[in-house]
Amino acid sequence: MHPSSLFGRLVLVLLIGLLLGQLLSIILLFKNRDQLLSKTQEQCLAQRMIEIVQMLESFAPNRRAQIIAILNTRRLRVLLSKATLPPAECVASNSSSFAPFLTQMHQHLGNERILCITKINVSPTYSFMVNIGLQTPLHPPFIAEVQLKDGNWVSFEHVHLAQENIATPWRLLISLAVLLITVLSLSLLAVRWLTRPLAILADAAEHLGRDIHHSPLQENGPTEVRQAAHAFNTMQTRLSRYLEDRARILIAVSHDLKTPITRLRLRVEQLDVQPLRDSFLKDLDEMQTMTTATLDFMRGLENTESVQPLDIRALLESLQADYEDMGLSVTLEGDTPPPYPARPQSLKRCLVNLIDNAHKYGQRVTVTLKNQSEQLQIIVADEGPGIPEAALETVFEPFYRLETSRSRATGGTGLGLSIARNITRAHGGDIILRNRLNGGLEAIVSLPNSAC
Missing domain, CATH: 3.30.565.10 (Histidine kinase-like ATPase, C-terminal domain)
Structure with a gap:
């Protein structure tokens, strides 16, 4: 059910529009922010892998195992290996989604370096919040293998441990609630300010039915309100003038009829024929009564008391x-x-x-x-x-x-x-x-x- 008053309908439209606009703006904001964070995360991840490769190459092979334990993190695990896929199969396994990632690593490690990246089929806990942009989608998990200069290989395993939230839900709800309350309060004041002239006009129309001589409306406010008030005042003036003219004419006619009725009564009383005289007097009495009643009726319309x-x-x-x-x-x-x-x-x-x-x-x-x-x-x-x-x-x-x-x-x-x-x-x-x-x-x- 929708509100019956214009005030309620305007408030409902403003509230729905505000909610939809706020939701869309949050989604667009977080989508753009996620893209920037994902790109930054990819660059940081590639840069760390490049630094690890360069660091391992600077140490002797027998010392690299000691350094590996220090380089491991929760999301990036480093392993040493001596054999891997043939170069042809390694190139074929590289996904097109890692093209920017591979390009950055080739720029720093050289194009002749053999890189092999394979996406891991892990099912992260993506939810509706991730899809609409209220949660950060991390870089897809993968295993990357890079050949060192001495022919050995180093493997990097990038995994997801948990999803990251851009902003905690309660902060979003508080921000949205504050915005809604502020804008809704201003909207209520604005709508009340705009609809008040209509209420005044309706009240004036109600009083017009009771008293045609009611004080006219004030012609102030916006242009449309001034025009409506001016039209209403003009209508009231014309109606008042019309009723006054009609009442004046009827009162004048009813009053003027008294004189000829009185003359006719005097002449009828001079008639010698009794039945005819009584019939005339009866008609004159009825005319007199109707004239008096008409005057009373018109006085009842004046409302001057x-x-x-x-x-x-x-x-x-x-x-x-x-x-x-x-x-x-x-x-x-x-x-x-x-x-x-x-x-x-x-x-x-x-x-x-x-x-x-x-x-x-x-x-x-x-x-x-x-x-x-x-x-x-x-x-x-x-x-x-x-x-x-x-x-x-x-x-x-x-x-x-x-x-x-x-x-x-x-x-x-x-x-x-x-x-x-x-x-x-x-x-x-x-x-x-x-x-x-x-x-x-x-x-x-x-x-x-x-x-x-």
Whole structure:
């Protein structure tokens, strides 16, 4: 599984790239170092053999056996012999891999000198560490025979005793760990610095959905970030101007309609025909109600009220007392949440619309408060007939009403739920409707437990 955030993915890519780059650089470094060490070892080995041959030739044959014991080492053993392979077979046994070695010895001992080198079939403990360059591959084991000037022969046996490590593993691990921690720390700071503008932009977009008049983003940082912030601020300005123009037009139209409606009412009241006059007055009352509701709806979109701590339970208790004065029953249940940052008048209008709606169609109303860790829920439940499942979302559309269960005869313009949802969403929450199992409808207001 890969990280879901951009920060995590960038860190993962940087970490994998750093590990691969470090491993490849170590392999290349040790490979080059091994080649140099192998060449140096070959030159030192040939030079020692040349010096031994020259030293033996400087002593009498009867004294050479005494010197041999001193010349032996753990990796190079020296033996004296009197007979060896014929020259033809000796040349044939020389491997091409020893060509540089033979060339160096001929340069110092002379080309007429008979040299015979045979590779020993010994299986050294080569491992994966040797193959990738973390361990030094020694010169291949061999037996070399050199003819002295007096015709005698000296044999050199070069063997492997153990592999040599360039660097102990714990030092490599510590070096790699220090490098990883350093680069990873810098990478985390760099990635956080680069991704922080995206988080700020996302937060600004979230606040834009709650408050179109939210303060604009600061246009600083890299070029791409400044361009994104400028585009976001431009979009916010255009949206704000569009909503203000639309609200201004609708408010002006709704307000201007009051004057002709009033004139029509005065003229209708002068009619002598009672049935016709009552019909006209009923239509004018409905137009007046729709105009007033439209003005309330547009005011609910403005969000000009400031945010302040609000005791929601105290607000509901005051509403409960008001409804009891009107002879309407409202039961209050649930928790007592701490003061919530809200727009008091807007939230009161939202709750009044929901409780009024419940009283119109459900008689008895119960309001339940649930203070949860992530959200505050206000549930307004009634005992009415409920509404069809397919219309649970449609009823939030402006001027939409269900003709079957909630007709125009009951009053209302179809804006109450729309106003309530707009207010709730302006607080960062939402409203959903749900039919109760035992009958009735409940409106669930969910507000986030964070500042607006």
